[in-house]
Amino acid sequence: MHSAAPVTPPRVAVLADDLTSAGDGAAPFRRAGHRARVLLSGSPLAGHGQEDGVLAVDLGSRLLDAAAAGDRTREAARALAGAGLLLKTVDSTLRGHVAAEVHAAREGSGRPAVVIAPAFPAEGRTTLAGVQHVRGVRVDESEFARDPAHPVRTADLARILPDAVLVDPDRTELLPELLADGGLFVCSAVTDADLDRIVAAVPDHRAVLWVGSPGLAAALARHHAHPDPSAETGELPPAARPLVAVGSANPATRRQLDLLAAAPGAVSADAADRLRAADTPVRILHTPHERRADPVELTRRLAASVAALADRAPFDGLVLTGGETAEAVLRALGAHGIDLHDEPEPGIARGTLAGPAGLSPVPVVIKAGGFGDDRTLLRLHALLTGGPA
Structure with missing residues (x-):
């Protein structure tokens, strides 16, 4: 600090x-x-x-x-x-x-x-x-x-x-x-x-x-x-190609992930390659289900994959779950924080990326791993796109 x-x-x-x-x-x-x-x-x-x-x-x-x-x-x-x-x-x-x-x-x-x-x-x-x-x-x-x-x-x-x-x-x-x-x-x-x-x-x-x-x-x-x-910021623009990045291993988040991955047209992967050519509004990147894997290494790999997608298959909105995941992803994108917009649900924050000049103020939603019911990720994705939950 x-x-x-x-x-x-x-x-x-x-x-x-x-x-x-x-x-x-x-x-x-x-x-x-x-x-x-x-x-x-x-x-x-x-x-x-x-x-x-x-x-x-x-x-x-x-x-x-x-x-x-x-x-x-x-x-x-x-x-x-x-x-x-x-x-x-x-x-x-x-x-x-x-x-x-x-x-x-x-x-x-x-x-x-x-x-x-x-x-x-x-x-x-x-x-x-x-x-x-x-x-x-x-x-x-x-x-x-x-x-x-x-x-x-x-x-x-x-x-x-x-x-x-x-x-x-x-x-x-x-x-x-x-x-x-x-x-x-x-x-x-x-x-x-x-x-x-x-x-x-x-x-x-x-x-x-x-x-x-x-x-x-x-x-x-x-x-x-x-x-x-003066603190009013208006509505955030809807995202056409958001990305959901799931790094939490909490069972509640994994249930939310499974339900979102079952949505029509959803593409879910544990590496960036499969998502680069995906022409769908529901793109999900998650850590693999490796019980013996090092959580820190999994988070690092997930953040690197998000940064790679930002360069080659840009997204215009982010949903991030898990504190370590959110921090690692934002750091990989060059952000130094988030300017908060609102709290769409208890314990969930929405804002825009804050960082050096030139960093796009991409809308982002962050959620702790254990928060929410089974449909939470569906709702947060819909919040970014402006579509039905």
Whole structure:
């Protein structure tokens, strides 16, 4: 993370461990009227902050070890400590280096009180007595415990953050008193109304570090609406030849992939060659089903294939699934981030490629691997083309 030059403190800063988390954290604020930009990891922070906008930074830390992830988070939190609202996103299934990054963000930001609320009710992720669930199942007993790249080891936030105080929904009104002396506070929530009550209970939002998933981001955005006519960008043009790039191995995404691949005229492949001559509006590039393959190498190959298609069989829209996939693809295309347009569904961000002069502002939709129902990719493809879902 390059931050030597002075950084203009944005109205809202979002620190995320991968690209989809950065998009998910910023999108609710965009919907609430803020301008919003998402930066890829390694991009200089200087020159992107806006006093009336949202800057979401992909730290790329999920692929690092815990110590390196903490160092990168601490540096970014220090650079953006002046933000009016500082949100450290965490995965709603607790994948990644949650403890290391929360402690590092607290240290870097200088904010002694930390409010942690990882629930994302719109996607069935809830926190009960400090234990994270997905659709009623503990996340460490769900499909996320078998994630080939980032398996979940425990659902118990008291084990992940043993120095934290657990706050149940019926104790939310005690937050002002609890926060006064600093510390970490894990807030349970099962509904959006629970998250709204947590946000409303905190007297000074600038004084705390917020930690949560898109559910908390949405609650904060509802509380900090900022209607700004100058932030309106109009409708994005429909895409005639979009490309769907699927790098997530999550079973939910693979079911979505199978359904999209069965659409009339769809061409689906795990290499670029077969797609170059495909004259169809449904083109899908995906990582192969290789259980023993290195996920990092598969992602690298997928990104290289997308870049090859951009040169030889150009596309005018992108759907990207999986945080590592999205980052690798955008980097291969020469982008340094995304200017957000809207949030078409919970946890899904749509925008245009942002980068050096000459880079075409291609519409792009990014989705975390485990999000959505079986028809999500069909809907997102239709969103780009303007056709029926």
